[in-house]
Amino acid sequence: MSSRVRHWREAATVLLAAGGGGGGSSSSRFDYKVLLLRRSPRSAFLPSAHVFPGGVVDAADFSADWLHLLPPEGPLPLLLPPLRAGAGRAPLFAAERPELGTALPADVAFRICAIRETFEEAGVLLLVEAGEVASTSSAQGPARLLAPERLPPGPELAEWRRRVQRQPAAFLQLCRHLSCVPNLWALHEWSNWLTPVGRAGRGGRRYDTAFYLCCLGHGGPPEASHDRGEVTACQWSSPLEAIELFKSQDIWIAPPQFYELCRLYNFSSLHDLHRFGSERAVEGCERWMPVILVASDGHIQLLPGDELYPDDPDLTGERKPILTSNKKIEDLMKEARKLHRIVARDLHNVTVCVNIQPKYKHVNPLVVDSKVGNNADCNSRL
Numbered sequence: 001m002s003s004r005v006r007h008w009r010e011a012a013t014v015l016l017a018a019g020g021g022g023g024g025s026s027s028s029r030f031d032y033k034v035l036l037l038r039r040s041p042r043s044a045f046l047p048s049a050h051v052f053p054g055g056v057v058d059a060a061d062f063s064a065d066w067l068h069l070l071p072p073e074g075p076l077p078l079l080l081p082p083l084r085a086g087a088g089r090a091p092l093f094a095a096e097r098p099e100l101g102t103a104l105p106a107d108v109a110f111r112i113c114a115i116r117e118t119f120e121e122a123g124v125l126l127l128v129e130a131g132e133v134a135s136t137s138s139a140q141g142p143a144r145l146l147a148p149e150r151l152p153p154g155p156e157l158a159e160w161r162r163r164v165q166r167q168p169a170a171f172l173q174l175c176r177h178l179s180c181v182p183n184l185w186a187l188h189e190w191s192n193w194l195t196p197v198g199r200a201g202r203g204g205r206r207y208d209t210a211f212y213l214c215c216l217g218h219g220g221p222p223e224a225s226h227d228r229g230e231v232t233a234c235q236w237s238s239p240l241e242a243i244e245l246f247k248s249q250d251i252w253i254a255p256p257q258f259y260e261l262c263r264l265y266n267f268s269s270l271h272d273l274h275r276f277g278s279e280r281a282v283e284g285c286e287r288w289m290p291v292i293l294v295a296s297d298g299h300i301q302l303l304p305g306d307e308l309y310p311d312d313p314d315l316t317g318e319r320k321p322i323l324t325s326n327k328k329i330e331d332l333m334k335e336a337r338k339l340h341r342i343v344a345r346d347l348h349n350v351t352v353c354v355n356i357q358p359k360y361k362h363v364n365p366l367v368v369d370s371k372v373g374n375n376a377d378c379n380s381r382l
């Protein structure tokens, strides 16, 4: 397929984890919480779903003007820790997109996009003092936000937020005004998901989304506020709380976000999550497009490595994008030896089943469900 033919929108999102407030419940096994936003019921894609902050990349995220603001030393790719030789590279990071400009490497522009969207959607500003960039290293632990006295007064900041929502290029103006830069170094490449063909939103909306991890220490989760437009609620929850809210049908979480929350479930400590995410990021990642297999009593989203995942998946939906079987999910589970799949018996009865070795030094999700059936090869259950 030509890289110039676009079947999807390119986007970035951030798993924003925050701890360090000391106010967490002592009964929780997690010392951090993750930010989830509820999308508007009027959204053309995933209406009312809870997602991580994020959205579509804009030409302003690739603007050459960032070059005057970002640190001047050396060629731009050196701004970020180099990937290990042979690291996984999702097409998103390697594609050429002259229509958006070529001044910035995609690694930098997608981080700017995720940070801008987090400000637009939740009012959380992931910036660092321009003068402190040289000392910004993820080896020092979870990131810090700017001190409150470095921010404009509330009403002025709210006006900046509206301006950035209307015009993404205003984000660079805000950074210049504050003598700050987006904290690119706090975002660690985590995964990359392409919306399945059969799950496009209204108007055929599909997204190729870079997922980053960002861990914030010190002072507890920052105040997040929705924008009464695209986003109608914000909440900080531990991975378990989010999964329980989903299971109890209080919220609905899309499969990729559910999968990622089940991966976070492996980490009860923010420091461990940060260390894992920042060290693993140099391995890169590959793009995952779930392939839907409709069974007689639900559906399965097959992922790369599963023995039923097609050798040549239909990325664009021009062939037969959805597989069907007249078997039950339980039979499709019993028959399989190599599992990497999200099993949906209904909207809220969803389980991740994986027993393959994760690539790129990643971690497999933990299964937070006892209803998945009797397949003994599924990964550990909680």
Ligand SMILES: Nc1ncnc2c1ncn2[C@@H]1O[C@H](COP(=O)(O)O)[C@@H](OP(=O)(O)O)[C@H]1O
Pocket (backbone or CB within 6 Å): 040, 042, 043, 044, 045, 054, 055, 056, 117, 205, 228, 229, 230, 231
């Ligand atoms: N008040 C509102 N209610 C619902 N959706 C809104 C909205 N304001 C903006 N949006 C939608 O949010 C999307 C922008 O999101 P982001 O900036 O995160 O990429 C746009 O969707 P579309 O691009 O699908 O039209 C836009 O139409």
Ligand SMILES: CCC(=O)SCCNC(=O)CCNC(=O)[C@H](O)C(C)(C)COP(=O)(O)O
Pocket (backbone or CB within 6 Å): 011, 012, 013, 045, 046, 051, 052, 053, 054, 055, 056, 193, 194, 195, 196, 199, 207, 209, 254, 255, 256, 257
């Ligand atoms: C049953 C529905 C599905 O499984 S579709 C899979 C939906 N999820 C994704 O495509 C994962 C990435 N998407 C997102 O994180 C966000 O929805 C977004 C960043 C693409 C939203 O973009 P927007 O511009 O609408 O804010």
Ligand SMILES: [Mg+2]
Pocket (backbone or CB within 6 Å): 053, 054, 055, 056, 117, 121, 230
């Ligand atoms: Mg968005």
